[in-house]
Amino acid sequence: MTDSSLTFDVAVIGAGMAGLTCAQLLQQAGYSTIVLEKSRGLGGRVATRREKEIRADHGARYLEPKGRHLRRLVHILSAHKIVEPWTDKTYIGNDANNSLTPAASSSWCPYYVAPAGMNAVGKFLATGLEIWLSRRVLAMTPTDQETWQLLLESPAESGKMPGPQEVNARAVVVAIPAPQALTILEPVHTQLPADFMANLRSVEFEPCLSVIAGYSPNRQRDLAQREIAWKTVVFPHDEQLAWIGWDSSKRSNAQMPVFVANSNPTFAQDYLEAEDLQPAGQMLLNRAGEYLNSWLNSPDWLQVHRWRYAFVSRPIPEPCLAATVPVPVVCCGDWCGGNQIEGALESGKAAAEEINRQLRRLPMPGEGVWDVIARE
Missing domain, CATH: 3.90.660.10 (Polyamine Oxidase; Chain A, domain 2)
Incomplete structure (x- = not known):
């Protein structure tokens, strides 16, 4: 670990519905959590675009x-x-x-x-979370400290301080489409179970x-x-x-x-x-x-x-895809089950429960997670 990196219990890659749901559940359970999102907005495909002060929902x-x-x-x-x-x-x-x-x-x-735009849903789910936008994860590698080290792309905004270039996490949730997840996980496939990688590659x-x-x-x-x-x-x-x-x-x-x-x-x-x-x-x-x-x-x-x-x-039938390795890796998204937004929410919940099972087995907030956000 260098001076330019931080360590969290869990790093969630992707600020879509599944990733934000997973991060909320883990953070409310007591885990230190960071969400890393490559774009400038929240919600993934629950997206809104502005044009000449006009809002338009071009995703969900x-x-x-x-x-x-x-x-x-x-x-x-x-x-x-x-x-x-x-x-x-x-x-x-x-x-x-x-x-x-x-x-x-x-x-x-x-x-x-x-x-106000469908991305208001993503903003609600993001309440209280630590989220770094415009921070694409370029690579992840295991460390001697039993963490994954995530190499980050610098923020795209001009004049902004570059911030940490690495994040260390005791567990990683990859909450992005499976083909994008593969670009991060293929280079470390020898560290992951063969059936895990085969399932990930099968998604279309x-x-x-x-x-x-x-x-x-x-x-x-x-x-x-x-x-x-x-x-x-x-x-x-x-x-x-x-x-x-x-x-x-x-x-x-x-x-x-x-x-x-x-x-x-x-x-x-x-x-x-x-x-x-x-x-x-x-x-x-x-x-x-x-x-x-x-x-x-x-x-x-x-x-x-x-x-x-x-x-x-072509989804996988399980609500999330978990690798039982010394440092946990769990993938989630609507491609786990294939039921669009409902599937993404369920998958994010399943990923949080799997991470909790592999880490400290803390009490989880369950369906009350949305009520906690609403009170903040």
């Missing part, structure tokens, strides 16, 4: 609290006015005649959104392109006059477009219409390595215009985000 579209863990979280978030019901209806785009039909009703389980993801499109305020009046019924539409049979949402309808004070469209995996794969994603984004808006309002193909501005690991297509 909404919360659908069907599972036990997400129902409890949504209850707490609703009580603190972080999320609210958005709609209980999904429409289906029919390719044959470019028409819409309502999907089967799910009124018993409305979709919830955060008017599908990509997605997410298009954020903003329109003239005049279109806001047009939408009001039309009194359109849909807020979210899926396109199960289209060759390009998978989904579109009227994102600005999540916010009561929206000054202009904003829509977010998602591609299907095949279309995303075709453009995944393109240097310029604008043409692909325009193609998706053209398709949306054919199904819905024709002016959707003429935005005032658009941005395209590339989600290389959007949806897990």
Whole structure:
């Protein structure tokens, strides 16, 4: 260990839903915990982007609290006015005649959104945690002190002090997509069980392109006059477009219409390595215009985000992936079980319990973890 490093009980790599859940449980149990996140924001794919003072959710579209863990979280978030019901209806785009039909009703389980942006959920989960943003983990190596040493990339912000270049931890939780986890763990695969690495390599993801499109305020009046019924539409049979949402309808004070469209995996794969994603984004808006309002193909501005690991297509069946080695390593995420946000929450909880089992077996907060955050 050098003067530029610190030692924690647990280092969590990734500030998505699984990583933040795991870190909260461990910290509330009494472990010293650090969260290392390569990007500048919290929440992982529960993401919000700002453009000209406009918020748009280009990651997770909404919360659908069907599972036990997400129902409890949504209850707490609703009580603190972080999320609210958005709609209980999904429409289906029919390719044959470019028409819409309502999907089967799910009124018993409305979709919830955060008017301040879906990343508000990640910010809530991060309450009280020590989190270092813009600190990509470049490598991890075992030490003679029975810790893992994590080599960190310096912060990207200009003028900011570089901070410690290494972090030492008595256990590591890798809470990022499995292919990204492999870039860190492959160099030390001889230190890890063969079946652990085989399971990690078996996970597969599908990509997605997410298009954020903003329109003239005049279109806001047009939408009001039309009194359109849909807020979210899926396109199960289209060759390009998978989904579109009227994102600005999540916010009561929206000054202009904003829509977010998602591609299907095949279309995303075709453009995944393109240097310029604008043409692909325009193609998706053209398709949306054919199904819905024709002016959707003429935005005032658009941005395209590339989600290389959007949806897990081949998960592992276990809620987390643990290596029983002298210095514990546990992987977690929605790819453990494959149940998106609900799966991520469950996986983060399972990872925390596994770390606790391998370390000091302290009393864990359980489902009361969200109540503790809400009181801070």
